[in-house]
Amino acid sequence: MTDLETRLRQAIRAVPDFPKPGILFRDITPVMEDPLLSLAVVEGFREALQATPIDAIAGIESRGFLYGMPLALKLGVPFVTVRKKGKLPWRTVSHKYDLEYGSAEIEMHVDTVRPGMRVLVHDDLLATGGTAAAAAELIRREGGVVAGFSFLIELSFLNGVERLKAYNAPLIRLVTY
Numbered sequence: 001m002t003d004l005e006t007r008l009r010q011a012i013r014a015v016p017d018f019p020k021p022g023i024l025f026r027d028i029t030p031v032m033e034d035p036l037l038s039l040a041v042v043e044g045f046r047e048a049l050q051a052t053p054i055d056a057i058a059g060i061e062s063r064g065f066l067y068g069m070p071l072a073l074k075l076g077v078p079f080v081t082v083r084k085k086g087k088l089p090w091r092t093v094s095h096k097y098d099l100e101y102g103s104a105e106i107e108m109h110v111d112t113v114r115p116g117m118r119v120l121v122h123d124d125l126l127a128t129g130g131t132a133a134a135a136a137e138l139i140r141r142e143g144g145v146v147a148g149f150s151f152l153i154e155l156s157f158l159n160g161v162e163r164l165k166a167y168n169a170p171l172i173r174l175v176t177y
Contacts, residue, residue, distance in 0.1 A: 002044075004040055004041070004044045004174060005174060005175050007037055007040065008031065008037070008041070008152070008174055008175045009175060011030045011031045011034060011037055012026050012027065012028055012030065012031060012153070012175065013026075013027040013029065013030055014026060014027075015027050026125065026153050026155075026177065028063070028066075028124060028152060028153070031152075032066065038067070038070075041067055041152065041174065042067060042070045042071050042074055043074075044174050045067065045071050045122075045150055045172065045174070046071065046074050046075065048150070048172045049075070049120070049148070049150070049172065052120070052147055052148050052170055053118050053147065054075060054077055054118055054119070054120045054147050054148070055077060055078075055117040055118045055119065055147075056072070056077050056078045056079070056080050056112075056113065056117055056118075056119045056120070056144075057069075057071060057072040057075070057077060057078075057079050057080065057119070057120045057122050058080040058081075058082050058108065058113075058119050058120065058121050058122065058135055058138075058139060059072075059079060059080070059081060059082065059122050059123070060082045060106070060121070060122065060123040060131055060132065060135055061081065061082060061083040061084055061087070061106070063123065063124035063125070064082070064122050064123035064124060065081070066124065067122070067124070067152060068122035068123075071122065071150075078112070080108060080109075080112045080113060080119065081108065081109075081112075082106050082107070082108050082121075082135045082138065083106065083107060083108070084104070084105070084106060084107075085105040085106065085107050087107075088107055088108070088109055090109045090110070090111070091109065091110045091111075092107040092108060092109055092110060093107060093108060093110050093138055093141055093142060094106065094107035094138075095107070095134045095135075095137045095138050095141070096134075097130050097131070097133065097134040097137075098130065099128075099130055100128065104130075104131070104134075106131065106134050106135060106138065107138070108135075108138050108142075110142070112142075113138075113139050113142040113143070113144040114142070114143065114144070115142075115143030115144070116143065116144070116145065117139075117143075117144040117145065118144070118145045118147035119139045119144045119145065119146060119147055120147050120148050120149070120150060121135045121136055121139070121146060121148070121149045121150070122149075122150045122151075123135075123150075123151055124151065124152045124153065125151060125152065125153045125154075125155065126149070126151040126153070126154040126155065126160040126161070126164075126171075126173060127155050127158045127160055128158050128159070128160050128163065129158075129159075129160030129161070129162070129163030129164050130160075130163065132149055132151075132160070132163075132164060133163050133164060133166075133167075136149075136164070136167050136169075146167045146169045147169060147170075148169045148170040148171065148172065149164055149167075149169060149170070149171045149172070150171075150172040150173070151171075151172070151173045151174075152173070152174050152175065153173065153174070153175050153176075153177065154173035154175070154176045154177070155177055156176050156177065157177075
C-alpha cells in the first residue's frame, strides 16, 4: 500500500446506510477539506499517468470535476465536461445507458472532442462502470480515443473494471475497497 493510499484510507469516511439502508457510502469530503492531501491526490494521478499520452480529460458530473480539472491544469490539457442530459447550453452528443435501477443519459458538447484526441475519462468513484463506459462511448462517437480511466476510489466488489476492459485502456485508481 502506498503512502497516498494509506492517507486516503484514513481520510475517506465510511457512512453506513446512505443514501439508503444497506449501502456503505464512501465520503470524500474529508479529502477535499485537506488541501495537502488534495494536492497529493492530483500529484498521484499525474505520476500514474506519466506514460499515458493524454490530449484532454473528460470529467464526469459532478464529483469527477473535483480532481479532474486540477489534473487537467497540472497536465496542461483541456478539461471536457460530461454532464447529465439537459445541463449543457450548447449543441451536444448524448448516450443513454442502464443503471442498476433504471437508466440515465449523459452528454457533452459536440465540439469538445476532435477525431484522434486521446481523452482520459475521470470520476471520483468506479462502481459498476456504467457511467464511465457511457462517457467513453461519447468520446468514441466523436472520433476520440479513450486514453484511460482514472478514479479516486474503486469499489472492486461491484466489478466495474470488467465493464471497462472492452476499451483496452489503462485504469488508475488511488484506493480500492
